[in-house]
Amino acid sequence: AQKVTQAQTEISVVEKEDVTLDCVYETRDTTYYLFWYKQPPSGELVFLIRRNSFDEQNEISGRYSWNFQKSTSSFNFTITASQVVDSAVYFCALSQWGAQKLVFGQGTRLTINP
Amino acid sequence: EAGVTQFPSHSVIEKGQTVTLRCDPISGHDNLYWYRRVMGKEIKFLLHFVKESKQDESGMPNNRFLAERTGGTYSTLKVQPAELEDSGVYFCASSQVGVSSYEQYFGPGTRLTVT
Numbered sequence: 435a436q437k438v439t440q441a442q443t444e445i446s447v448v449e450k451e452d453v454t455l456d457c458v459y460e461t462r463d464t465t466y467y468l469f470w471y472k473q474p475p476s477g478e479l480v481f482l483i484r485r486n487s488f489d490e491q492n493e494i495s496g497r498y499s500w501n502f503q504k505s506t507s508s509f510n511f512t513i514t515a516s517q518v519v520d521s522a523v524y525f526c527a528l529s530q531w532g533a534q535k536l537v538f539g540q541g542t543r544l545t546i547n548p
Numbered sequence: 549e550a551g552v553t554q555f556p557s558h559s560v561i562e563k564g565q566t567v568t569l570r571c572d573p574i575s576g577h578d579n580l581y582w583y584r585r586v587m588g589k590e591i592k593f594l595l596h597f598v599k600e601s602k603q604d605e606s607g608m609p610n611n612r613f614l615a616e617r618t619g620g621t622y623s624t625l626k627v628q629p630a631e632l633e634d635s636g637v638y639f640c641a642s643s644q645v646g647v648s649s650y651e652q653y654f655g656p657g658t659r660l661t662v663t
Contacts, residue, residue, distance in 0.1 A: 438590075467650055477656035478551070479591075479639065484650055525591065534579065534643070534650060535593040535604060 436461045438528050440539035447516055448547050455511045455542050457526030463487075465531035468502065468509045473523040473541070485509065487531075516546045550574065552655035554640050560661045566628040569658045573622070573642030579603075580623050581643075581652060582615060586636040597623060598645075630662045 437460040447453050459468065466487045471479040483493065485502050493500045497514045513520050523543045527536040553572045561567050573580045582594040594613070595605040599620035608615070612631070617623040627634055637659050641652040 471654070477637075479641075479654035481651055481653065529650065533604070534652070535581070535596060535607070536583070536591075536652065537593070538583075538591040540590045 436463075436466075436528050436530070436537045438526050438537055438539035440526055440542050442542045443540070444543045444545070446545040446547060449518055450515050452512060452514050453516050453544065453546075455513075455524050455526075455544065457509045457511065457539060459507050459509065459526070459528050461528060461530075463530050467529045467531065469527040469529070469536065470500065470509075470511050471525045471527060473525065475522070479525065482511075513544075518546050518548055520544060521546045552640055552642050552653055554638075554655040554658050556658060557656065558659045558661075560663065561630055562663055563632055564629045566626065567630055567660060569625045569627075569638050569660070571623045571625070571640030571655060573640070574653055576644070577642035577653070578620065578645050579643040579652075580617060581641040582623070582625055583639040583641065584636050585639070585657075586633070591639065594625075627660070630660075632662050635660055635662045
């Protein structure tokens with residue numbers, strides 16, 4: 435069975451601080467995909483990133499970076515120099531290779547205070 | 549390009565009533581998914597359409613839920629009769645076929661409250 439755990443229910447930081455959102459997953463599959471989604475107050479889930487299980491390179495996109503470590507089954511997300519607009523609920527998710535249904539974590543509510 | 553739209557945004561019904569949720573995917577997206585988030589829990593998969601065919605309905609909780617996608621365009625999710633535990637936010641998502649199928653675009657959800 436697949437499972438995604440986001441242990442941090444809520445995080446609150448002051449603007450310009452760096453913040454890391456943790457994601458730990460469980461799967462018996464050797465090939466799979468990992469995702470991060472952002473849910474702003476408007477409600478829709480916004481796709482941020484997808485990683486293949488065989489590609490452990492870290493990825494950076496502007497102030498966002500992702501650290502994928504198979505050895506610890508983790509796919510953590512870091513926001514550098516956080517901004518108020520980063521305030522949202524962030525979801526980590528997993529899918530099997532060849533299947534498209536997403537298994538989500540519980541989400542982390544991130545609040546960036548000015 | 550219009551995103552995934554869902555209607556209504558909110559629905560409040562009494563236990564035992566029927567509710568129909570609608571999802572319009574992004575134009576040209578053959579894949580359509582339904583998910584729901586019950587209060588305090590994680591978002592869970594309900595089912596997946598490829599065009600008008602049900603590809604995977606392993607997440608449908610019981611036979612009170614009926615999903616359709618006639619003509620392979622918009623989809624409806626009917627709950628009949630609704631129970632208290634059906635309350636939550638119902639999300640619809642769509643994606644293209646092929647490698648891009650793994651990038652799902654979500655709608656804003658329908659918040660269903662059963663009283």
